Every structure is written in C-alpha cells, then in structure tokens.
Amino acid sequence: MSFNTISVIGLGYIGLPTATMFASKGKNVIGVDVNQNIVDTINGGKIHIVEPELDVMLKKVVDSGFLKATTTPEPADAFLIAVPTPFLPVKDDALIPEPDLSFIKSAAKSVAKVIKKGDLVILESTSPVGTTEKMSAWLAEERKDLSFPQTHGEGSDIRIAHCPERVLPGQVVRELVENDRVIGGMTNKCSKASVEVYKTFVEGDCVLTNARTAEMAKLTENSFRDVNIAFANELSVICDKLDIDVWELIKIANLHPRVNILEPGAGVGGHCIAVDPWFIISRTPDESKLIHTARQVNDYKPQWVINKVKSAVRDFLSENKDKTIEDITVSCFGLAFKPNIDDLRESPALKIAKELADLNFGNFLAVEPNIVDLPDSLKKDITLVSIESAIESSDICVLLVDHSEFKLITRSQLNNKFVIDTKGILIGGNK
Numbered sequence: 001m002s003f004n005t006i007s008v009i010g011l012g013y014i015g016l017p018t019a020t021m022f023a024s025k026g027k028n029v030i031g032v033d034v035n036q037n038i039v040d041t042i043n044g045g046k047i048h049i050v051e052p053e054l055d056v057m058l059k060k061v062v063d064s065g066f067l068k069a070t071t072t073p074e075p076a077d078a079f080l081i082a083v084p085t086p087f088l089p090v091k092d093d094a095l096i097p098e099p100d101l102s103f104i105k106s107a108a109k110s111v112a113k114v115i116k117k118g119d120l121v122i123l124e125s126t127s128p129v130g131t132t133e134k135m136s137a138w139l140a141e142e143r144k145d146l147s148f149p150q151t152h153g154e155g156s157d158i159r160i161a162h163c164p165e166r167v168l169p170g171q172v173v174r175e176l177v178e179n180d181r182v183i184g185g186m187t188n189k190c191s192k193a194s195v196e197v198y199k200t201f202v203e204g205d206c207v208l209t210n211a212r213t214a215e216m217a218k219l220t221e222n223s224f225r226d227v228n229i230a231f232a233n234e235l236s237v238i239c240d241k242l243d244i245d246v247w248e249l250i251k252i253a254n255l256h257p258r259v260n261i262l263e264p265g266a267g268v269g270g271h272c273i274a275v276d277p278w279f280i281i282s283r284t285p286d287e288s289k290l291i292h293t294a295r296q297v298n299d300y301k302p303q304w305v306i307n308k309v310k311s312a313v314r315d316f317l318s319e320n321k322d323k324t325i326e327d328i329t330v331s332c333f334g335l336a337f338k339p340n341i342d343d344l345r346e347s348p349a350l351k352i353a354k355e356l357a358d359l360n361f362g363n364f365l366a367v368e369p370n371i372v373d374l375p376d377s378l379k380k381d382i383t384l385v386s387i388e389s390a391i392e393s394s395d396i397c398v399l400l401v402d403h404s405e406f407k408l409i410t411r412s413q414l415n416n417k418f419v420i421d422t423k424g425i426l427i428g429g430n431k
C-alpha cells in the first residue's frame with residue numbers, strides 16, 4: 001500500500017497546515033477548496049490564515065511543486081476532509097442547536113467523482129457520532145460500482161476512517177507533528193491505512209480505535225475543557241457575590257495535589273469549545289445534563305460582564321452627579337477570542353464590546369494589540385487606541401482578554417478608575 005498523492009479537501013485552519021505538512025515530506029498534495037480566492041492565494045505561495053511558521057513552509061512547498069490548490073477534486077490515493085462543521089441557526093422554539101453536516105456531504109459528493117478501488121477517505125472535521133458512517137453512505141450512494149466498509153467490511157474497495165484534528169490554533173505546526181493522533185477506522189484495514197498516511201509526519205503515537213469512538217473522543221476532549229471552564233466561570237460569579245477574589249481562591253485550591261481549576265474569563269469563544277459539546281447534547285439531550293449546563297454557564301458569562309459594566313456606569317454617575325453618560329469614556333482591553341491571537345471570530349470580548357457600544361458612551365475605545373484595524377462593522381461605534389491612551393482617558397476599564405501586553409499594566413495605573421477585570425490581570429505579583 002502506498003500513498004503518494006494525497007488530497008486535502010477544505011484549506012482552512014486545519015486543512016492548509018495539514019496539506020503543507022504532507023507536501024513538506026515529499027508527498028504530492030492536491031489541496032481543494034471551493035473558494036477561488038483561497039486557491040489563488042495558495043497557488044501564489046501565500047496563506048490566507050494567521051498561523052505562525054506556516055507562511056514560510058507553504059511558500060517552499062508551492063515553489064517546489066509539491067502542493068497545488070484547485071477548486072475541484074482530482075484523483076489521489078488518500079483524501080482528507082477538513083471542512084467546517086458549524087451548527088444550524090437556532091429556531092425560536094429549539095434550545096439545542098443541531099449540527100450542520102452540509103459541508104461534509106458536499107465534500108463527500110465531490111470526492112466520490114474521483115475515488116477508485118484501494119483509496120482511503122479520512123474525515124478530519126470534528127463531527128457528531130455516526131457522521132463517518134453517514135459520509136461512507138453518501139460516497140456509496142454516488143459510487144454503486146465500488147464497495148464500502150458498511151457493507152463489505154475488511155474486504156471493501158474503499159477504506160474509511162475518522163481521525164479528528166486536535167491542534168491548538170497558534171501552535172498548529174508543532175502540534176500536528178508532536179500530538180498523539182486518534183485513528184478511528186471503520187475496519188482494521190481502514191485504521192492501518194490511516195496510520196501509514198499520518199506517519200508521514202506525525203511523531204506522536206497513532207492510537208487505534210473505531211470511527212464512533214474517535215468521533216466521541218474529540219467531542220469529549222472539548223466538552224471536558226468546556227465543563228472545567230464553566231466551573232471556573234461559575235466560581236467567579238459566586239465569588240463576586242461573596243466578595244472573595246476568585247483568582248486568589250483558585251490559586252489556593254490548586255495547591256491541592258488533585259485539584260486543577262482552569263481560568264474564568266469573559267466567556268468561551270472560538271470555533272471548537274463553544275460548539276462541539278452541542279454535538280453531544282443534540283444527540284443525547286436527556287443524558288447530557290452536565291455538559292448542557294456547562295454550555296449555558298459559559299454562554300451566560302458575557303452577559304454577566306455587561307451587567308457589571310452597567311453597574312459600574314451607575315456607580316460612576318452617582319459619584320459624579322454633574323455628569324451624564326455622554327461624559328463617560330469606556331475602554332475594552334482585548335477583542336480576540338483568546339490571548340495573543342488576532343482572531344476575533346466567535347469572540348465573547350467582541351460580543352461584549354458590540355453590546356456595550358449600544359449604550360452610547362461619550363467615548364468608546366478598544367485596545368487590541370494584535371490587529372491594526374477594526375472590522376468595518378465596528379468602526380462606527382468603537383475607536384481602536386493604544387494601551388497608554390486608553391488608560392489615560394478612560395473612566396471605566398473593562399479587561400476582557402489576558403494578552404501579554406496587558407499583563408504589564410499595574411493597579412496603580414488604573415487608580416481612580418472603575419475596573420472590571422475578567423481575567424485577573426491586576427492580581428498577583430507586585431501589583
């Protein structure tokens with residue numbers, strides 16, 4: 001068995017680094033994306049996402065001809081599908097969002113046109129349990145001339161597996177190589193073939209299981225983190241009410257050898273932790289009580305922060321009777337969905353800033369050291385400024401993301417200001 005030509009379908013945050021990695025090891029890689037601009041950018045030797053080290057690697061493999069991008073699949077020996085799995089917009093009466101598998105379905109249908117006997121199709125996208133089997137059924141529907149594992153087991157013409165991506169944005173290049181990989185084949189042969197593909201660059205262990213367990217493993221990892229962050233967020237709300245510093249509390253509790261509480265914050269953002277638990281809840285709503293509650297606790301946190309800002313505004317106005325809301329300057333420190341990245345998508349900090357903008361403060365400022373310009377949708381309401389000018393002119397400072405730059409701010413710089421510190425930035429050390 002040899003996999004010389006590898007096709008990666010979906011050239012986003014996971015697909016592009018994965019395609020680049022295979023190409024850097026001398027595989028012929030065909031990257032496929034429905035977006036012509038993305039394809040053109042990649043073929044021009046550039047990347048359309050922000051990921052450290054990837055730009056240099058990609059330029060090299062495009063220049064040397066090992067990676068080319070196209071909008072329609074071409075024959076290959078292995079196909080890796082790394083397309084988004086968002087959830088569908090929630091209808092008024094439905095409280096649990098349903099996963100949207102349409103991107104996987106259309107990727108499968110397009111791949112079906114070019115697969116041949118002996119090929120391997122791997123689903124990398126984070127997916128609800130049973131999706132790999134569905135994908136295999138969609139392929140079988142299109143290709144009645146080929147046999148698939150659900151009907152022909154080990155003897156099938158096409159091999160199918162789920163190997164979920166587990167890398168952390170910002171550290172993708174390192175983690176792709178070093179992390180252990182979960183390999184969930186629909187049969188043993190499917191798993192073995194997948195290991196051969198990943199061993200091209202994976203230095204971590206390839207752990208073999210079946211497709212359903214691999215799907216659930218990925219959802220479990222992100223739900224575990226969500227539940228643990230929810231515990232920290234709930235503690236922060238409790239401590240606020242009881243006048244206890246939650247950061248000191250967590251530090252003390254974590255001294256216990258079997259306690260390791262995560263960090264509270266402005267909410268849980270990004271495209272994974274806040275989404276994937278819903279894939280479990282929507283399949284097993286009655287059995288997923290803890291996971292469901294954790295989602296609700298984390299989703300409520302931005303609103304709690306907004307309420308804290310509103311209460312600070314009321315306190316400010318009662319201390320300054322000659323002033324109105326138009327005299328107040330408010331600054332949000334951080335807009336990204338987590339520290340030290342420029343990604344504003346699905347960001348609780350951004351959601352908070354957008355809602356606060358509606359309160360029509362005299363001046364509404366934001367500091368986000370990782371971007372040079374605000375998105376157009378925010379420009380009307382928010383002014384992007386430096387840390388120094390935000391500190392100088394603000395009456396109320398809302399610390400939303402613990403970017404490294406903000407950790408240098410000292411308590412004395414914010415004397416006489418109302419401060420809502422969601423990340424414990426002013427706690428500890430000599431502050």
Ligand code: SAJ
Pocket residue numbers: 126165166167168169221222225229262263264265266267268269270271272273337338339
């Ligand atoms: N957060 C907290 N407190 C914490 C840790 C995180 O509030 O103690 C917040 C962050 O600020 C952010 C959100 O949670 O808003 C998610 O950030 P993250 O760093 O926990 O995770 P992601 O979404 O960047 O990446 C996760 C990772 N999963 C796990 O750590 C279990 C990554 O390994 C996965 O590959 C990725 O999801 C994915 O693609 O599924």
